[in-house]
Amino acid sequence: MNLSLVFTFLFGLVFGSFLNVCIYRLPREESIVFPPSHCTSCQNRLYPKDLIPLLSFFLLKGKCRYCGEIIHWRYPAVELLNGLGWVWVIASFGITTQGLAGVFLFSFALVVALIDLEHYLIPNSLVILLFLCGLIFHFILQDLSLTKRLLGMTVGFGLPFLLALFSRGGMGGGDIKLCTAMGFWLGFPAVFQALFIGALMGSVIGISLIIMKIKKRKDPIPFGPFLVLGFLIIFFFQEPLLSWYWTLF
Numbered sequence: 429m430n431l432s433l434v435f436t437f438l439f440g441l442v443f444g445s446f447l448n449v450c451i452y453r454l455p456r457e458e459s460i461v462f463p464p465s466h467c468t469s470c471q472n473r474l475y476p477k478d479l480i481p482l483l484s485f486f487l488l489k490g491k492c493r494y495c496g497e498i499i500h501w502r503y504p505a506v507e508l509l510n511g512l513g514w515v516w517v518i519a520s521f522g523i524t525t526q527g528l529a530g531v532f533l534f535s536f537a538l539v540v541a542l543i544d545l546e547h548y549l550i551p552n553s554l555v556i557l558l559f560l561c562g563l564i565f566h567f568i569l570q571d572l573s574l575t576k577r578l579l580g581m582t583v584g585f586g587l588p589f590l591l592a593l594f595s596r597g598g599m600g601g602g603d604i605k606l607c608t609a610m611g612f613w614l615g616f617p618a619v620f621q622a623l624f625i626g627a628l629m630g631s632v633i634g635i636s637l638i639i640m641k642i643k644k645r646k647d648p649i650p651f652g653p654f655l656v657l658g659f660l661i662i663f664f665f666q667e668p669l670l671s672w673y674w675t676l677f
C-alpha cells in the first residue's frame with residue numbers, strides 16, 4: 429500500500445466535505461466560510477464529530493443528530509468520489525504540478541456539475557476561479573504558448589455562443605463563460621475536442637431523456653456536467669486518445 433496515496437485519499441475526503449459546502453452555498457449566494465457548518469434544516473451548528481467525512485454519515489445513520497432530518501446521500505457520495513478521484517489523479521501524475529492541476533480540475537468539475545444539475549446555473553465565481561488558476565498554471569507549467577491559450581479562449585467563447593444563438597435554449601450564458609475559461613486551459617486545438625465530446629454527450633443524453641419521456645422538449649438541459657466531463661477527458665486523456673485516433677487510419 430502506497431502511503432502517499434492513502435494520505436491523498438484522506439485529504440480528498442476532507443476536501444470533499446468542503447466541496448459540499450460550496451455546492452450548497454455558492455448557488456444560494458452564501459459565504460463559503462461564514463457561518464460555520466450547520467444543519468440546513470434545524471440550523472444547529474455542527475461540531476467536528478458530526479463532520480468527519482463519510483464516517484459521520486454512517487454513525488448518524490444518515491440523519492441530523494439534532495432534528496433527525498435525513499442527510500442527502502450526495503454528501504458522503506461527493507466526499508468519496510473526490511477522495512477516489514484524487515487518488516486516481518495522483519497515481520497517474522504523481523505529486524507534480526500536473527497532478528496538482530489535475531486534482532483542482534477534478535474537484536472543480538464535481539462542484540460545477542452538481543450545482544448545474546440542481547440549479548441550472550454555473551456561478552460566476554467558479555468561472556473566475558477556473559480562469560485565475562489557469563493563469564497561474566500557465567506560468568508554472570509553460571507547456572502551451574499564450575497565443576494557443578488565447579486562441580483556445582476565443583474558440584471556447586465563439587462556438588458555444590454560435591450554438592446558443594442557433595439552438596435558442598440549450599446552451600446558456602454560464603455555459604459560454606465556462607467554455608471560455610476551459611478554452612484557456614486546454615488551448616487550441618484541444619478545446620475543439622473537449623467541446624465536441626461535451627456537446628455530443630449532452631445532446632445524446634438530452635434527446636434520450638426526451639424520447640424516454642423523462643423530460644419534455646421545452647425542459648432546460650444542464651450542459652455544465654457534460655462540458656466539464658469533456659474538459660476532464662481531454663485534459664487527462666488527450667494524448668492516448670489522439671494516438672488511438674491515428675491508429676484507426
Ligand SMILES: [Zn+2]
Pocket residue numbers: 467468469470471472492493494495496497
Ligand atoms: Zn438538523
